[in-house]
Amino acid sequence: MLDLLKIEYKKLIPYSTFWVIFGLFFLFTPIVFYGFGQVKIDAFPIDFATMYKFPNVWNNITYIASWFNLLIGMLLVILICNEFSFKTYRQQVIDGHSKADFIISKILLMSSFSLLSTLYLFIIGFFFGSFSGGEAPFLTDIKYLLIYFIQSLGYMSLGLIMAVLIRSSALSIILFICSIFVESIIRLLVPDNLAQFFPMKIISNLTPFPSPGGVQVANMNGVITEAISLNTTLIIAIIYIFSFWGISYVILTKKDIN
């Protein structure tokens, strides 16, 4: 298992796109987070006074960072589609990997991306929290980091399916982004109690809209609906993630490698 991850990083470290995309994520997250506290948009239900303080900082930083999940998701899509366009997936199967090895490699890779960005958010959050103080010890509500980890896995798992299904970078990225918007349109057409279980809805709800009143879940229009609890959302999200992995594996085994 660890060997598979080592191979992934041998491919990754000399690859400039990896550094650019993670660089953007590392740069933008704290800037945007800091900026929000300065601009203070009224419509946003964020308590700007306690925005950087423990424990709110964890909910807020993961909420802001979740906007950049698509960026890391796109990186994963590019990396997987590269394996198809360079025919290196085919070569590695010929050289002695199984199709399962390929999927496991990519799952390990995305998990390491999630871990990397979660650790970074921990550092940023800790930095902001320490300078701003707060009433709570810094470990309070740190569960938001775990939830963010799962959320970022969720987006990348969707990217995995798109990549193994479509195999071309440009098209996969377009469909990856479209599927999120298309789902939100479909959700408008079905009853709310059904719509809230849609995969992208569940995954995006993992980093809920922060609000002064505590954790509430708002839909796209900002209307607060009868919310599923965060724990239930987490469990459903994990089920979705495992299904995405399984579906990707089935797609790979059915298809010839050309």
Place this chain on the structure above:
Amino acid sequence: MEAILNINGLSKRYGKVKALNNLSLQINRGDIYGILGPNGSGKTTTLGILLGVLNADSGSYSWNGKAPSKYDRKNIGSLIETPNFYPYLTARQNLSIVCKVKEVDESEVDSVLSIVDLINRADSKFKTFSLGMKQRLAIASALLGNPETLVLDEPTNGLDPQGIAEIRTIILDLAKEGKTIIMASHILDEVEKTCTHVAVLKLGNLLTYGPIQSVLNNQEQIVVASENLDGLKLTLSQIDGVSNIQQVGNKLSLMLATGKDSSYLNKSLFDKGIILSEISIQKPDLEANFLELIK
């Protein structure tokens, strides 16, 4: 002889096209086995199935008598169609990934790069390589782990004459080491110069197979001419070891049994009172044989 590869009734369809139809073949240790056929005859499909990248519709195969698994493939050196590497990685970085996949010690990278004469370019990116260099890197990659069996698909495809000669020398050197080589090609000349055995495919069907001499009938022909052609024809048929007498224009072509040569023929005819005006040895026209075969 010990079978390295057993193929039993492999079939594969792409939609309506039958790419491979009930192929059975046995390849033994030490064979240099050529799979010969025109484009679209099922050669690459066959190798793709044997290397785990294509799913067969029916039939089975086994390497070393065991059910196929990824572990067989780690011990097979393969070069299929185009070389597949990461363009942004150097030759050495690319091979180091192959080492990890094949579970081979990375210290072998430099020695295989030396074999294919790429050691000076080890730290250049793959995308800067010429086609010949890419192909040589693919051969280097196939040599990692010193595999007993090599599977090569059109190994000289797209190379210039010098590149072709280089690749051929490498293949023949490997053959001398006693490795089993399975090689698909549509170039008859290539198969003839390197292989011990050949299987001929056409539209997914196995037409014939066996040792290369028996399949392609590459025996030398002797062409003779004389003033008295009818007398020559009659006398030839009485000489021991002469077969396949055919008239070509105002000359006769014939084949001699092994062990008999042209001076034996000349002497026998002279003894019977026939003076030849011409005697020459002709290399067999394999191309014609092959085209006849796949007609």
